[in-house]
Amino acid sequence: DAGVTQSPTHLIKTRGQQVTLRCSPKSGHDTVSWYQQALGQGPQFIFQYYEEEERQRGNFPDRFSGHQFPNYSSELNVNALLLGDSALYLCASSLPGAPYEQYFGPGTRLTVT
Amino acid sequence: KQEVTQIPAALSVPEGENLVLNCSFTDSAIYNLQWFRQDPGKGLTSLLLIQSSQREQTSGRLNASLDKSSGRSTLYIAASQPGDSATYLCAVKSGNQFYFGTGTSLTVIP
Numbered sequence: 001d002a003g004v005t006q007s008p009t010h011l012i013k014t015r016g017q018q019v020t021l022r023c024s025p026k027s028g029h030d031t032v033s034w035y036q037q038a039l040g041q042g043p044q045f046i047f048q049y050y051e052e053e054e055r056q057r058g059n060f061p062d063r064f065s066g067h068q069f070p071n072y073s074s075e076l077n078v079n080a081l082l083l084g085d086s087a088l089y090l091c092a093s094s095l096p097g098a099p100y101e102q103y104f105g106p107g108t109r110l111t112v113t
Numbered sequence: 114k115q116e117v118t119q120i121p122a123a124l125s126v127p128e129g130e131n132l133v134l135n136c137s138f139t140d141s142a143i144y145n146l147q148w149f150r151q152d153p154g155k156g157l158t159s160l161l162l163i164q165s166s167q168r169e170q171t172s173g174r175l176n177a178s179l180d181k182s183s184g185r186s187t188l189y190i191a192a193s194q195p196g197d198s199a200t201y202l203c204a205v206k207s208g209n210q211f212y213f214g215t216g217t218s219l220t221v222i223p
Contacts, residue, residue, distance in 0.1 A: 004156075033211065042117070042202055042213035043157070056209035090156060099145055099164050100206050104157040 002027050004093050004105035012111045013081050021076040021108045025093030031055075032074040033102065034066060035090040043090055049074050050096055078110075086112045115140045115207040119214035126193055127222050134188040134217045136203035141181045144206040148177050148188050151200045151216070160201075161188070193221045 005024045013019050025032050031050045035043035045058035049068035068074045072093075078085055088109050092102040116139045126132050136146070145164050149157040161170045161177040163186070169178040176189040186203060200216040 006156075035213075040215070042215045043204075045210050045212070048209065058210060088154070092157075099162055101145070101159065101162045102147065102204075102211065103159060104149070106156040107154075109154070 004091060004103050006089075006091050006105040006108050008108060009106070010109045010111075012113060014113055015081055015083060017081050018077065018079045019081060019110060021078075021089050021091075021110070022073065023076070023091030023093075023105060024073045025091075026103045029093035029095055029103070030072045031094045031096045032068060032072065033092045033094070034074070034076045035092065036060070036085075037088040037090055037107070039087075046076070081112045083112050086110060115143075115205060115210070115212045117203060117205060117212045117214040119201075119203060119217050121217060122215065123218040123220075125220040125222060128193060128195060130193050130221075131189070131191050132193055132219070134190070134201050134219070136186040136188070136214055138184045138186075138205050138207075138212070140207055141184055142207060143181065146177075146179055146186050147204050147206075148175075148186075149202045149204065151202060153200075157202065190219075193219075195221045195223050197221050 033048040034046040037043040047057040052068045063079045065077045088107045090107045091105045094102045147162045148160040163179040174191040200218045202216045204213045
């Protein structure tokens, strides 16, 4: 049973550039959530996708956008990168209903220089 | 807005000890509470999930309890082992969002 996968593993970008991160959910899951985890902090909720629509959004600027494809995989796009965007980006998948248990991928480490 | 706090931030214990990690949240209107383990630089591994209607869940040496009315959860680890060394995070689903604490970094000394 394939778990949640994310690509790439690591990424180095320059301030002002744009980046796309990818996530494939656990088999059978159709809901994908994205999180940003700064060093030493807990994950912060960015947004959640279900049925190819953004269902809920956390307190992140419009520079952060996403997409969900018909096969339930998802992308996170960040435009105009800032140094403060350096973090571990985590993707989690779940079923849309209770008990809302989340399964996380290994993350993508983004470094902005 | 929901706020999740974990105390202590770090904990160091000798191998074999039983220990308790604490998680508190400010809004009792939650759907569930989930405990995770995170190894350095890695993703999160789900340990236990307690639905809002439940009081506790057990898996092996782990036991998690939930007291919604007081906004608290505890994770009990029995007979700790060096392999338990990691950061432990709790998260609550409140509304359509998930809120995480900052974690407790556990070191089990052989």
